[in-house]
Amino acid sequence: MGSSGSSAPGTCSFGRGCAGPGIGELDRCRPTRRLFKYIHRKIGGASMAKTGPRLGVLVAFLVTLAACGGSTGGTTATDVGVTSNSILLGNTIAQSGPAAAYGTIANAENAYFTYINNSKGGVNGRKINFKILDDAYTPANAVTLTKQLVEADQVFAMFSGLGTQTQTSVREYLNTKKVPQLFVATGATTFMADYSQHNWTIGWQPPYQGEGRIYAKDILANHASAKIGVLYQNDDYGQDYLKGLKDGLGSNSSMIVDAESYDVTAAVPTLAAQLSRLKGKGVDTLFIFATPAFTIGSLAIRTALGWAPLTYLNSVSNPAVYMRIAASKGAKLDGVVSVAYIKDPTDPQWANDDGMKLYKTVIANCSTCKVDDGFNIYGVAVAWTMVDVLTKAGSNMTRQNVMNIAATQLNETNNPFLLPGVVVKTTSNDHFPITQEQVITWSANGWHLQGSLTDERGTIT
Incomplete structure (x- = not known):
């Protein structure tokens, strides 16, 4: 089941209405039927002792051909999950x-x-x-x-x-x-x-690593003395972003003074502990690599802590509707940085x-x-x-x-x-379909494009 080349039920590449792979089903597929009769005539006069094995092989071949949609010029090849309509x-x-x-x-x-x-x-x-x-x-x-x-x-x-x-x-x-x-x-x-x-x-x-590299370029170009702290989901998703940021910073990766992780099963308010540690280490530039609920909570918690670091937010949590939810919970958002590659329906x-x-x-x-x-x-x-x-x-x-x-x-x-x-x-x-993103910043209750597209194609293998 699921092998490439099998036809959808109810289809046949040799003719209409071939329903499946039984001998009787061959009669419903006219070209296959004609071929079967031709072979039968050719070998019909010989003894079964001599022709039986060959006939069996030929019949099996024809049955498979009818069932699997064997292709000829101009036929339609289909597969599991595909019908004529x-x-x-x-x-x-x-x-x-x-x-x-x-x-x-x-x-x-x-x-x-x-x-x-x-x-x-x-x-x-x-x-x-x-x-x-x-x-x-x-x-x-x-x-x-x-x-x-x-x-x-x-x-x-x-x-x-x-x-x-x-x-x-x-x-x-x-x-x-x-x-x-x-x-x-x-x-x-x-x-x-x-x-x-x-x-x-x-x-x-x-790719998340490419996005992390774009953030690193922005840091090195515009905030070269930043003391960076990272809050990230403690799985491959969060670690991928963190790797991209570190790789992008290269020899300057020591700018990251602390990285705190959280578990996706944790309650959002518990993020206050990680954010407090980052604040206590003198972080003035915060990266949040989190899914939407944890991002909204983090933005609100950092404001409640009386902390206003420059904040970078990953693209998979940055739709304006979620930023506005964070604002409704008391988060101060002006100056937050992210990236985009899709048009913003609120812009x-x-x-x-x-x-x-x-x-x-x-x-x-x-x-x-x-x-x-x-x-x-x-x-x-x-x-x-x-x-x-x-x-x-x-x-x-x-x-x-x-x-x-x-x-x-x-x-x-x-x-x-x-x-x-x-x-x-x-x-x-x-095999990287999209590798371009553009820096955006938040102000006046919305995202605003900055500069031009940055392309990370070829930087990740």
């Missing part, structure tokens, strides 16, 4: 638990697929069906639910599964099964850098932008999606890339072909939801 994608994401804020991403992705289904009839005549399951940001749940999607639901591919730990926990399984793990919703560098070991997996967003400069208009059209049909939530435009943007890949696959809608396109053939310069100049690109030697 549909493609089934699967997803696990946190729609409950400590990272539930991210759950809206999948709903926004589904809204874009629905838009494509309704406005364009799907992709190459096939509508995209998207099954979303809540893993609560827990690796054990992600494993169970991913197996359900692959083995019971028989999805064609997994798309935009969220979380560094959760997606790492299912990567080996999906690669063993040769099920595409496409555009994981995490910037953990391993999902791009380790493609040679896991070539059924690809990320999408900028008035995009009010008349065609991409933003399309985004708002899509999200208007998602009852649970807030138009101002930056996670939703992320979801629509990555869904746009997914549709682009499926479109490029054309009549060769197999797992292998779609995986090859995603990992080695992307060259998007026109994704309408990304900042101008941001490219989504992969080649046979480069």
Whole structure:
């Protein structure tokens, strides 16, 4: 099950209506039937003792051919999860638990697929069906639910599964099964850098290490005497950001005077202990590498401590709607620094932008999606890339072909939801789709772009 090249139930590459691999089923597939009769005539006069083994092999071959969609010129190659009129994608994401804020991403992705289904009839005549399951940001749940999607639901591919730990926990399984793990919703560098070991997996967003390097460049250029403190989630996600920052600082990494970690299962108020230690060590520049709930809490706690360090915030927690929640809890935010690569739906400069208009059209049909939530435009943007890949696959809608396109053939310069100049690109030697980001600063209740895009392509291998 799930092997590349098998046809969807109810399809046959030699003719219509070939339902499956029994001898009787061959009669439903006319070209195969004619070939079978020809072989039967040729060997029919010989004794069974001589022809039996060969006939058995030929029959087995023809049965396999009919079942697996053996290709001839002009035929359509399909795979598990693909029918003549549909493609089934699967997803696990946190729609409950400590990272539930991210759950809206999948709903926004589904809204874009629905838009494509309704406005364009799907992709190459096939509508995209998207099954979303809540893993609560827990690796054990992600494993169970991913197996359900692959083995019971028989999805064609997994798309935009969220979380560094959760997606790492299912990567080996999906690669063993040769099920595409496409555009994981995490910037953990391993999902791009380790493609040679896991070539059924690809990320999408900028790698966390690259983002950390961009922050380091900003520090060295504008705050060369900074005393840096870091608050980070104590798993691969937080450690990846910290590594990028250290690598970017290079010989100046001693500027980091302390790094405090927290557990994702901890209560947000307990972060006061880590933040107090950072303050006590004279930190004047704070980096927060955290998910949204912990970011909001950290911003409010540092203000309550009477502490006003220059603050850098990772991009995966910076949508304006969450910054405003932090402000409502007493956080002082002016001067906070982050990066962006996607258009901000709260930024008035995009009010008349065609991409933003399309985004708002899509999200208007998602009852649970807030138009101002930056996670939703992320979801629509990555869904746009997914549709682009499926479109490029054309009549060769197999797992292998779609995986090859995603990992080695992307060259998007026109994704309408990304900042101008941001490219989504992969080649046979480069599996980092997005590597560009632009520094942003918070003031007057919103984010403002600073300078130009910084590209970290080629700095991480």
